[in-house]
Amino acid sequence: xxxxxxxxxxxxxxxxxxxxxxxxxxxxxxxxxxxxxxxxxxxxxxxxxxxxxxxxxxxxxxxxxxxxxxxxxxxxxxxxxxxxxxxxxxxxxxxxxxxxxxxxxxxxxxxxxxxxxxxxxxxxxxxxxxxxxxxxxxxxxxxxxxxxxxxxxxxxxxxxxxxxxxxxxxxxxxxxxxxxxxxxxxxxxxxxxxxxxxxxxxxxxxxxxxxxxxxxxxxxxxxxxxxxxxxxxxxxxxxxxxxxxxxxxxxxxxxxxxxxxxxxxxxxxxxxxxxxxxxxxxxxxxxxxxxxxxxxxxxxxxxxxxxxxxxxxxxxxxxxxxxxxxxxxxxxxxxxxxxxxxxxxxxxxxxxxxxxxxxxxxxxxxxxxxxxxxxxxxxxxxxxxxxxxxxxxxxxxxxxxxxxxx
Amino acid sequence: xxxxxxxxxxxxxxxxxxxxxxxxxxxxxxxxxxxxxxxxxxxxxxxxxxxxxxxxxxxxxxxxxxxxxxxxxxxxxxxxxxxxxxxxxxxxxxxxxxxxxxxxxxxxxxxxxxxxxxxxxxxxxxxxxxxxxxxxxxxxxxxxxxxxxxxxxxxxxxxxxxxxxxxxxxxxxxxxxxxxxxxxxxxxxxxxxxxxxxxxxxxxxxxxxxxxxxxxxxxxxxxxxxxxxxxxxxxxxxxxxxxxxxxxxxxxxxxxxxxxxxxxxxxxxxxxxxxxxxxxxxxx
Numbered sequence: 001x002x003x004x005x006x007x008x009x010x011x012x013x014x015x016x017x018x019x020x021x022x023x024x025x026x027x028x029x030x031x032x033x034x035x036x037x038x039x040x041x042x043x044x045x046x047x048x049x050x051x052x053x054x055x056x057x058x059x060x061x062x063x064x065x066x067x068x069x070x071x072x073x074x075x076x077x078x079x080x081x082x083x084x085x086x087x088x089x090x091x092x093x094x095x096x097x098x099x100x101x102x103x104x105x106x107x108x109x110x111x112x113x114x115x116x117x118x119x120x121x122x123x124x125x126x127x128x129x130x131x132x133x134x135x136x137x138x139x140x141x142x143x144x145x146x147x148x149x150x151x152x153x154x155x156x157x158x159x160x161x162x163x164x165x166x167x168x169x170x171x172x173x174x175x176x177x178x179x180x181x182x183x184x185x186x187x188x189x190x191x192x193x194x195x196x197x198x199x200x201x202x203x204x205x206x207x208x209x210x211x212x213x214x215x216x217x218x219x220x221x222x223x224x225x226x227x228x229x230x231x232x233x234x235x236x237x238x239x240x241x242x243x244x245x246x247x248x249x250x251x252x253x254x255x256x257x258x259x260x261x262x263x264x265x266x267x268x269x270x271x272x273x274x275x276x277x278x279x280x281x282x283x284x285x286x287x288x289x290x291x292x293x294x295x296x297x298x299x300x301x302x303x304x305x306x307x308x309x310x311x312x313x314x315x316x317x318x319x320x321x322x323x324x325x326x327x328x329x330x331x332x333x334x335x336x337x338x339x340x341x342x343x344x345x346x347x348x349x350x351x352x353x354x355x356x357x358x359x360x361x362x363x364x365x366x367x368x369x370x371x372x373x374x375x376x377x378x379x380x381x382x383x384x385x386x387x388x389x390x391x392x393x394x395x396x397x398x399x400x401x402x403x404x405x406x
Numbered sequence: 407x408x409x410x411x412x413x414x415x416x417x418x419x420x421x422x423x424x425x426x427x428x429x430x431x432x433x434x435x436x437x438x439x440x441x442x443x444x445x446x447x448x449x450x451x452x453x454x455x456x457x458x459x460x461x462x463x464x465x466x467x468x469x470x471x472x473x474x475x476x477x478x479x480x481x482x483x484x485x486x487x488x489x490x491x492x493x494x495x496x497x498x499x500x501x502x503x504x505x506x507x508x509x510x511x512x513x514x515x516x517x518x519x520x521x522x523x524x525x526x527x528x529x530x531x532x533x534x535x536x537x538x539x540x541x542x543x544x545x546x547x548x549x550x551x552x553x554x555x556x557x558x559x560x561x562x563x564x565x566x567x568x569x570x571x572x573x574x575x576x577x578x579x580x581x582x583x584x585x586x587x588x589x590x591x592x593x594x595x596x597x598x599x600x601x602x603x604x605x606x607x608x609x610x611x612x613x614x615x616x617x618x619x620x621x622x623x624x625x626x627x628x629x630x631x632x633x634x635x636x637x638x639x640x641x642x643x644x645x646x647x648x649x650x651x652x653x654x655x656x657x658x659x660x661x662x663x664x665x666x667x668x669x670x671x672x673x674x675x676x677x678x679x680x681x682x683x684x685x686x687x688x689x690x
Contacts, residue, residue, distance in 0.1 A: 039597045042687040046593055046680045052420035060418045103416060103530045105686045112416040118530065126525045127446070131453040140449045143442040144531050 020115070021196050021226040022078040022101065027110035028250075029096050030063055031070040041067075060108045070096045072250040073110070076243075080195070083227040085241030085258060087234075087265050093250040094230045098122065098198050101228060116195025119145070119225075124185030130174035134165055134184055137173050141188045155191045162217070163187035164210070183210060190217050197221055199229045234262055266361070276364075276383040281376065283311035289367055289384040298391040301354035304365065308349065308379070316378060320368040321351050323358070324383065330366075331358055360391045421679045428675050432534060439532030446535060447542035462550050469506045469551065473499040476619050490621045492649060496562050500645050501618035503555050504580060507548045508637070509609060511584030514540030515677075516595045516602055526681075527688050533681055534674070537589060544581050552577070559649065567650040576644035579663045583640060586670045593680040597687060617642055636662050 032038035041064060048056035063069070071093040078084050086094045099105050100112060102120050127144045128137045138159055142152045160169050163184040165176075173181060199218070221227070222240065231237050237244065237258065244261035246254040248268075254261045280287055286309035296302050302323075310316065322333035334353045364383035371378055421428055455461045476498045479485040490497040518540040519526070519533075526533070559566065566573070595601035614620065615628075616637045623629050632638050639655035639662055646653045653659060 038687055042597050042683055043594065045683045045686075046597075049420050049679055049683060050422055050676060052423055057419065099527075099685075100416065103414060104527065104682065106416055106418060106682045108418050110417075113413060114416075115413045120529060122528050126529050127449070127522075129449050129453045131456050132449060136449065136452070140445045143445040144525060144529055146438075146531065149441050 019080045020077050021080055022076075022115075022228070023111075023113040024077070024101070025075050025111045025113075027071060027074045027097070027100060027107045027112055028061075028069055029071040029093075029100060029105070029108050030067045031096070032064075032067050034066040037064075037066045069250045071100070071107075071247075074245070074247070074252050075110075076245055076255060078196075078226040078228065080226050081223060082243065083222055083229055083241045085237040085244040085261075086228060086230045086247060087232075087237060087244055087262065088247035088253075091249075092247040094247055095200065096250075097247070098200055098228065098230060101196075102198055114196055116225075117146070117193075118196045118198065119189070119192040119194025120198040120200075121186070121189050122198060122200040124182050124189055126185075128173055128181070128185070131172055133171060134160075134163075134169040134173055134176070137184070138188055141185065142191065145189060145192055147192060159184075159187045159191050162190075162213070179207065179210075186214060190214075190221065193224070194221075195225050197225045197227045199227060199231075201231050201233075234266060238262055266359075276381075278379070278381040278384055279377075281314075281371075281378040283314045284378050285309040285311060287379050287381070289365065289381060291365065291385045291387060294386070295388045295390060296356055297389075298357065299355045301352050302356055302387065304351045304353070304367075304385070306349045306351060306367065306369075308369065310378070314378065315372045316369050317372045317374045318370045319349075319351065320366075320370075321353050322366040322368075323353065323356070323387075324364045324366055325361070331363065332356060356389065356391075358389050358391055361389055363387050363389055422675070425675065428678060429671070432674055432678055435532035436534045436538065439535030439538060442531060442535040443538035443542060446539035447546070450539070450543055451546055466551065466554050469499070469502040472502045472506075476502075487619070488621050488623065491651065492564065493562060496559065496564060496649070497621070497645075498619050499558060500555060500648060501641065503551050504577075504641055504644050505613055505616070505618045507544065507551060507577065508580050508584045508641075510547055511541065511544045511581040512588040512609070513605070514544055515585060515588040515592045516605075519592055519596060520602075523688055526685050533678065537585065537674075537677070540588075541581060541585055544584075548577060548581065555648065564649055566648060569647040569650060569652075573644065573647040576640070576647050576659075579659075579666065580640055580644055582670060583637070583662070583666045586666050586673060589670070589673045589677055592677060593684060596684045612637065617645075636665075 032041055048059065074093075074097060076084065086097065088094055096105075098120075100107050101114065102118060102122070103114075125137075125141060127140045129140065132140070135156075138156060139149075139152055142155075142159075143149075147155070160166075163180070163186070165180060165184055168176065168180065173184075176184070218240070227240070229237065229240055241258045243256065244254075244258045244265075245252060246261050246265045253268075254264045278287065286307060288307040290305045290307065292303035292305065304321065306319075308316075318335055320333065320335045322330045325331050332353060334351075363386065365385040365387065367379060367381045367384055368377065369379040370376065458464055460467070473495065476485075476487075477495045480487050480494055480498075487494060492500070515537055518536045522536055525531070556566070591601050591605070612635075615631050615635055617632065618641060622632050622638070622642070636658075639658035642655055643653040643659040645651075
């Protein structure tokens, strides 16, 4: 494990050790790739659980055929008021770790200690029955999450209001739009007042207005409890988390301040994983994309020269220029119709995009040229050129200053 | 389920080595899960009947059809059933109704746990609530069945006596016995669907060696099978208390109830400690 800063936890502004709510020590968990074997191991595990033996206890730390470590030797501590971000690519073991913290599955090695009430924003609307009304489902869902009937009744109005369900509250949930269902699920889940909150990528729900309400609600919860937050969204992570734990193939690659760990993670995933691909319409005789320079600085414009030779029968229409990041998502794009005439027959066309305000890293260039009708594609080129961007080492698409909580 | 200042520790060690701790946890979760069990039962019952045109009648249709079949078989002489004190149709009807109650309670733990898979894989809630919810639903459905049973009895001129007060007790013991057996097979049944498929086969056979549609045999080797079958005293006592006859197997009935109660606790412990392993194999 690369320990960036491991004693960051001793921040003098935070309460003493007594307020440690989550303590994870050397926790590992194995999983099985093969279903048949997995079920058979499950059967054996049941037997071992019921008739414990020294051999069975040892068996926890050895891998059987087709098994692998989903989480390996993870340790951290978390106090009230702190937020830890779990980052890593799909299958890195984040969800497995959350499940262990939630007490759903047992670790195969190590020890987890958790104090207080756990709330999990993992499965919104658990136990919802589509036939029943929203009101009835609130009771079921809230009971599953651990609220007593009295607590539910106290919060019922607040939940309905927050979910913006209005008069639909007495209609069956199956008549709700999917947005309404998740809003209701979110409203119920956050009515809980936990000491330890587990959040698994549920923030991005509903429309923009409701999302901002969600952020506000979560922000309120953040101050009162210890939070473990799983997300692929680096902007959200940098905004919410004090510390981050970077998991790769189940192992801790880094643990430390969000900015450092996130930098590490994004750096790791920076190389463009998308293969360049250029698809040309038969009427395009020649296409070449030449960037003016390969290194761009913060705030600069980016010029590209397109060499394009079209058959006489076609004319080009709209052209699109986009910069893609390592995840192949568009970070900045621009389109132009102006070279409509100039693009004819073997001309060179200058395209400009910018000024660019990106975080430091490598970006790929994508070019699309449409025909006059704007329906046919003449050129579709992804990663036809790469540029190195020199800018702040922030975390988002566009650099953001770290948010302060308060 | 999580109390405000409780500390929970999760380690790989088997939980079964601390039976007292498990029993305490089980008790606390049963108390904490009361409300949830109620909510789940209400949810399932409402949903079940709201989408069915015939509503509660569904609780009766199967035993009625079953009774009709047996009365037909007996009256045509295809199957010859020995003499019963009660009119045969009443005997079969009470038998199949009580058997249906037993089957309901037996199926409930596996059905409930399977239906809650996605919840179990994501949320930590008192799992005992699932079992309790299953029992509540069986009790609800049983009340409908019993209501109809009594109407039928009265129309046949059979009047229950004071023993009717004891009847609910015997129904409860029937339900607990079913829950016990169902809970026993649930852990393996969650892993392998074979278990769920085997249950109806085994139970069909078991019904024929229990005095449900046949009376207790009086001669031959079948006598031993019927008498050693622990379900016989349960069904017979329940039926007798309902129809106003003295129970001939009261001793066995009490012993079996005691056993059921003890086994229920042991099996409850097994269910509890194996749950994390099952959830692990469930996926999400």
